[in-house]
Amino acid sequence: MSKSMKRLLMYTGVILIASVAYTIYAFNTLPAAVERETFLSELGEGFGEVAMYALGFIYLRTLLKLLMGKGPLSKRLLPSYTPPPQANMLKKFIVFLDRTHVHVGIASVAIIVIHTVLMGDPMRNLFFPAILILVAWQTVFGLFLRWRTAPRDLKKVSFSVHAQLVTGVMMGIFAYFGHVLVD
Numbered sequence: 001m002s003k004s005m006k007r008l009l010m011y012t013g014v015i016l017i018a019s020v021a022y023t024i025y026a027f028n029t030l031p032a033a034v035e036r037e038t039f040l041s042e043l044g045e046g047f048g049e050v051a052m053y054a055l056g057f058i059y060l061r062t063l064l065k066l067l068m069g070k071g072p073l074s075k076r077l078l079p080s081y082t083p084p085p086q087a088n089m090l091k092k093f094i095v096f097l098d099r100t101h102v103h104v105g106i107a108s109v110a111i112i113v114i115h116t117v118l119m120g121d122p123m124r125n126l127f128f129p130a131i132l133i134l135v136a137w138q139t140v141f142g143l144f145l146r147w148r149t150a151p152r153d154l155k156k157v158s159f160s161v162h163a164q165l166v167t168g169v170m171m172g173i174f175a176y177f178g179h180v181l182v183d
Contacts, residue, residue, distance in 0.1 A: 012169050019127075019177045026125050026181055044118025047111050054108040059168055061097035064090060102146060109139050119182075127178030134171050138162060 068090055112135055116128060144150050144158035 008165060008169075011166055012173075015170055015173050019173050022126065023177045023181060030124060030181075040118045044115050047115040047118060051108060051111040051115050054104055054111060055171075057097075057104055058101065058108060061094065061101060062165065062168070064094055064097070068094065102142070105139075105142055109135055125178060125181045127174040127181065131171055131174050131178065134167050134174070138167055 112131075116132065141158040141162040144154055145162060150158070
């Protein structure tokens with residue numbers, strides 16, 4: 001296992017342990033959430049499910065690129081990996097995912113915000129504001145990548161920040177434990 005993969009797994013473990021600790025703390029100190037079954041909350045749940053699929057679509061692209069050995073991230077995580085020769089269909093699928101990434105990303109941001117607003121009072125635990133900050137972080141740096149007149153140095157920084165797998169790890173863990181606290 002490469003050093004980068006070990007660091008990513010260690011980082012994931014630390015975030016997971018910290019999230020479990022906060023969940024236990026919040027579960028024992030915050031008042032219980034009152035679940036209100038309204039039309040808007042039901043609609044919000046539907047938007048949440050769509051957001052989960054949209055983010056899964058986005059991170060499927062990242063996973064496939066890692067498996068195919070494409071890009072600098074995969075070279076850092078899997079330095080000695082070479083893709084199998086029969087991976088031509090996957091290459092075509094990755095091209096499709098690359099073309100739709102921006103559109104699905106923008107839709108994901110909108111859907112996550114709508115989900116958060118429709119669900120009522122999600123700011124009672126710290127996971128949801130943290131997710132919204134991470135989504136805004138990813139969005140801003142993703143927009144800098146698409147901005148045609150952005151300076152080259154800003155695009156370099158934006159790519160390295162936007163392509164961080166660690167923000168995706170945090171968003172996934174925080175979303176899971178945030179929903180555990182709400183439910």
